[in-house]
Amino acid sequence: MKIRLDIRKTLRAGDREFTLEVAFDAEHERTVVFGPSGSGKSITLQCIAGLVRPDRGRIEVGQRVLFDSEAGIDLPPQVRNVGHLFQDYALFPHMTVEANVAFGLKGRFGRGSKHDIAGRVRKFLEQFEIAALARSYPRSLSGGQRQRVALARALIRQPDVLLLDEPLSALDPLLRARVRRELLDLQTRFEVPMIVITHDPADVEALAQNVVVFDHGRVARTLNLLETAGESADARHMRVEGTLAELYGNGVGG
Amino acid sequence: MLGQAAVPLVLTLKVAGFATLFALLLGAGAGFALARRAFWGRDVLDAVFTLPMVMPPTVLGYYLIVVIGRRGWIGEWLWESFGIALMFTWQGAVFASAIVAFPLVFKSARAAFEGVDAQLENAARTLGASEPRVFFRITLPLAWRGILAGTMLAFARAMGEFGATLMVAGNIPGRTQTLSLAVYDAVQAGQDDLANFLVIVTSVVCVLILVASGKLLRPRH
Numbered sequence: 001m002k003i004r005l006d007i008r009k010t011l012r013a014g015d016r017e018f019t020l021e022v023a024f025d026a027e028h029e030r031t032v033v034f035g036p037s038g039s040g041k042s043i044t045l046q047c048i049a050g051l052v053r054p055d056r057g058r059i060e061v062g063q064r065v066l067f068d069s070e071a072g073i074d075l076p077p078q079v080r081n082v083g084h085l086f087q088d089y090a091l092f093p094h095m096t097v098e099a100n101v102a103f104g105l106k107g108r109f110g111r112g113s114k115h116d117i118a119g120r121v122r123k124f125l126e127q128f129e130i131a132a133l134a135r136s137y138p139r140s141l142s143g144g145q146r147q148r149v150a151l152a153r154a155l156i157r158q159p160d161v162l163l164l165d166e167p168l169s170a171l172d173p174l175l176r177a178r179v180r181r182e183l184l185d186l187q188t189r190f191e192v193p194m195i196v197i198t199h200d201p202a203d204v205e206a207l208a209q210n211v212v213v214f215d216h217g218r219v220a221r222t223l224n225l226l227e228t229a230g231e232s233a234d235a236r237h238m239r240v241e242g243t244l245a246e247l248y249g250n251g252v253g254g
Numbered sequence: 255m256l257g258q259a260a261v262p263l264v265l266t267l268k269v270a271g272f273a274t275l276f277a278l279l280l281g282a283g284a285g286f287a288l289a290r291r292a293f294w295g296r297d298v299l300d301a302v303f304t305l306p307m308v309m310p311p312t313v314l315g316y317y318l319i320v321v322i323g324r325r326g327w328i329g330e331w332l333w334e335s336f337g338i339a340l341m342f343t344w345q346g347a348v349f350a351s352a353i354v355a356f357p358l359v360f361k362s363a364r365a366a367f368e369g370v371d372a373q374l375e376n377a378a379r380t381l382g383a384s385e386p387r388v389f390f391r392i393t394l395p396l397a398w399r400g401i402l403a404g405t406m407l408a409f410a411r412a413m414g415e416f417g418a419t420l421m422v423a424g425n426i427p428g429r430t431q432t433l434s435l436a437v438y439d440a441v442q443a444g445q446d447d448l449a450n451f452l453v454i455v456t457s458v459v460c461v462l463i464l465v466a467s468g469k470l471l472r473p474r475h
Binding site: 154 | 371373374376377378379380381382383384391392395396
């Protein structure tokens with residue numbers, strides 16, 4: 001599913017002003033948005049999810065237009081069918097793991113019977129290896145467990161695209177390598193396109209098929225990091241490192 | 255003596271109960287509006303809503319007479335349209351107590367709503383929850399304890415209301431004479447036994463309320 005985005009948004013805080021003006025196409029299944037903090041990555045994801053309204057522009061996911069200022073289209077977040085994994089996971093603290101995962105299936109989807117929902121939730125809890133935690137509250141979970149709950153909660157709705165805002169930054173370094181593999185695995189298993197924010201070059205290398213490099217509210221560059229035929233892992237590693245180093249001098253990720 | 259205390263006690267609970275209900279609905283609504291909407295004059299509105307907490311009850315009572323008295327802005331309309339008079343009735347006492355108790359709910363509700371992480375509400379929206387569902391499943395449950403704490407204090411405050419109630423509803427035994435007014439009367443009349451009894455009843459009820467609120471507010475998860 002192709003994601004096309006061309007937006008402009010000016011934010012003011014006191015007398016400081018920040019203008020986000022970005023356009024990119026995410027043609028592949030895994031796009032990494034890379035850049036220093038404060039370059040507008042999170043706001044861009046929030047624009048796609050419908051949580052922040054761009055001043056003007058257009059956002060398309062597949063054949064659906066989510067936002068088009070000229071045509072007066074601005075779908076509310078509830079109907080965009082965009083999954084959003086927040087940086088701190090935003091689990092509901094007053095609900096059990098089970099209730100968190102089930103949340104997106106209830107209410108609006110009145111047609112699903114209680115029994116169907118319960119079965120579906122159980123299946124997801126097992127798939128994400130959190131079935132034993134079903135009755136626990138989020139605050140008793142570890143960082144990695146919380147992330148799995150948040151992923152299960154987002155993916156159970158079968159979103160058209162999954163947005164991940166620094167999914168690895170809250171995890172300890174030992175866990176990161178494993179979670180990168182899990183994210184790759186999820187992406188192929190659920191066939192859901194992902195847009196991942198990071199400022200860790202290791203994430204770029206592990207996850208990206210294409211990279212959109214943000215800098216000061218603009219797209220500095222877009223890169224294709226798909227493996228080229230016959231390229232060895234080492235060669236790709238060198239190529240990715242080289243490209244990233246070139247972008248930021250020595251201080252990759254600033 | 256029990257009978258002499260029962261009448262004002264029942265009236266006090268009735269007046270404080272209704273007053274707290276109104277204070278809860280209006281205070282929670284106002285607290286939510288001011289917590290979530292930034293608009294011109296918000297600070298002034300916050301001050302006006304807090305005013306009943308700091309103003310002398312007699313001044314407040316005077317304002318209320320101006321508003322709900324027979325010739326008041328609302329009072330005249332109520333009387334001519336519906337034949338309802340609030341002055342010197344227990345409904346008038348409810349009105350006065352509700353105004354006095356309102357800031358306690360409003361203040362704690364505003365703080366409680368502001369304490370709810372907006373990101374959680376956004377997460378609920380991306381999960382398809384309508385705005386009412388976001389409010390009733392996320393915002394309200396997370397703010398509920400703070401609002402409840404304020405409501406308990408509001409009830410205790412409404413029970414003890416004296417000044418504004420006296421100005422608006424008077425001190426009519428059996429009709430508008432609440433516990434605190436009955437205590438005043440008993441002391442003035444030199445009925446020390448009755449005064450002692452009423453004071454003890456009032457104190458016990460207040461302690462019970464505070465214990466109950468403490469239990470309700472104990473953390474659950």
